[in-house]
Amino acid sequence: MESKDSVTIVVFSGELDKALAAFNIANTAASMGMKVSMFFTFWGLSVIQKGKSGRGKKDTLQYMMGKMNRSGASKLKLSKMNMMGMGGKSMKSLMKKYRMPSLEEMITLAREQGVEFVACTTSIALMGLEKGDFIDEVDRFAGASTYLGLASESNVNLFI
Amino acid sequence: MESKDSVTIVVFSGELDKALAAFNIANTAASMGMKVSMFFTFWGLSVIQKGKSGRGKKDTLQYMMGKMNRSGASKLKLSKMNMMGMGGKSMKSLMKKYRMPSLEEMITLAREQGVEFVACTTSIALMGLEKGDFIDEVDRFAGASTYLGLASESNVNLFI
Amino acid sequence: MESKDSVTIVVFSGELDKALAAFNIANTAASMGMKVSMFFTFWGLSVIQKGKSGRGKKDTLQYMMGKMNRSGASKLKLSKMNMMGMGGKSMKSLMKKYRMPSLEEMITLAREQGVEFVACTTSIALMGLEKGDFIDEVDRFAGASTYLGLASESNVNLFI
Numbered sequence: 001m002e003s004k005d006s007v008t009i010v011v012f013s014g015e016l017d018k019a020l021a022a023f024n025i026a027n028t029a030a031s032m033g034m035k036v037s038m039f040f041t042f043w044g045l046s047v048i049q050k051g052k053s054g055r056g057k058k059d060t061l062q063y064m065m066g067k068m069n070r071s072g073a074s075k076l077k078l079s080k081m082n083m084m085g086m087g088g089k090s091m092k093s094l095m096k097k098y099r100m101p102s103l104e105e106m107i108t109l110a111r112e113q114g115v116e117f118v119a120c121t122t123s124i125a126l127m128g129l130e131k132g133d134f135i136d137e138v139d140r141f142a143g144a145s146t147y148l149g150l151a152s153e154s155n156v157n158l159f160i
Numbered sequence: 161m162e163s164k165d166s167v168t169i170v171v172f173s174g175e176l177d178k179a180l181a182a183f184n185i186a187n188t189a190a191s192m193g194m195k196v197s198m199f200f201t202f203w204g205l206s207v208i209q210k211g212k213s214g215r216g217k218k219d220t221l222q223y224m225m226g227k228m229n230r231s232g233a234s235k236l237k238l239s240k241m242n243m244m245g246m247g248g249k250s251m252k253s254l255m256k257k258y259r260m261p262s263l264e265e266m267i268t269l270a271r272e273q274g275v276e277f278v279a280c281t282t283s284i285a286l287m288g289l290e291k292g293d294f295i296d297e298v299d300r301f302a303g304a305s306t307y308l309g310l311a312s313e314s315n316v317n318l319f320i
Numbered sequence: 321m322e323s324k325d326s327v328t329i330v331v332f333s334g335e336l337d338k339a340l341a342a343f344n345i346a347n348t349a350a351s352m353g354m355k356v357s358m359f360f361t362f363w364g365l366s367v368i369q370k371g372k373s374g375r376g377k378k379d380t381l382q383y384m385m386g387k388m389n390r391s392g393a394s395k396l397k398l399s400k401m402n403m404m405g406m407g408g409k410s411m412k413s414l415m416k417k418y419r420m421p422s423l424e425e426m427i428t429l430a431r432e433q434g435v436e437f438v439a440c441t442t443s444i445a446l447m448g449l450e451k452g453d454f455i456d457e458v459d460r461f462a463g464a465s466t467y468l469g470l471a472s473e474s475n476v477n478l479f480i
Contacts, residue, residue: 029304160319254446
């Protein structure tokens, strides 16, 4: 049964600004009593990776893919105007000034509010990553059919 | 009550091509009698800014953020192949040749058709902007909960 | 009548990673028995172009636009870390290693499963392309109103 009180968000992008937008929507929805599921795929996996994951891979190609994607929430860049990291630092500094939560705090808050984190198994294989590379907050490792099952029951379905 | 005749669009991106896509969908939906709300956030705020807004800010960081974002609809760039503005100019010139409306005309048309413009207060604070920096067509300054209220009543919800 | 078993995907982006994500969702949904429509617009048109289409255009501007966009599914780049094509090659090589279908195979599979391909007429004109520039699998050439008609009947509507 479809519910208008249910939200799914595909987090495809690994950039700070898009991750902030995704978690702002997720946390606000959860605080309004809506059921929220986030499905992390491709570059979006970097949002929920541990800081130093994805190293020491067996395969040069996968090493490279893992390297692209190894950062974790604290090291994401802006999608534009990143300016060697300066744009991202500015944004973080402004967020602190206005007492907005950081991305890491938003991730913690999302979990406390029961937002579900699903990591895409297909992307994980492709990027040469492993389950142990992800933060403990991840609830499920699953593929597109799990996502579609959730989305078909939800009214607000976003791809970010 | 959810309506299949209702559309929400989060305009996150500040690029010309994505803004054109957003307004094309919004205006077509409105002309079909659907209720349309556009929620401008992050870089998308630049689409509804006045031409010279965001200058003279008190704070270096915010000045920089404002500078990134100060353009207004007439100065947006393409998301790719912008080629120092040449790609954007080509597109505008082709749009004129084929008698397609410009982005500014599409914004005017959207308002005439009753499309609702909501500007995200969280992003506005973060970017060091103020209400006076935006075009008069903006109906509401509000946050993610307003967006989610609208989206949960709508069937077509896009993040652009 | 809205159906929770119906999916629409606007393919706006012309990048390999985003195209893979779009077709992964489309094919999984189709295999679950859902009705799927893909609406290709702007850069997304390059996903369904024939390999050498868009050349020999009359107009310098359109030639340039066509050139940007002439690749076809086999030549798409990654949205980030493309590294002069190396990132894209790595991904394709890893996909082969893990016996994942290539983008071209995913397009064929989508058609076999009855996924509908709609190409946006407005973008086609703007880019100086013609119907003959597209692969035979395209079902319809239509505009935003066709898309909105499909989307208003569907529960899962994504913009990629």
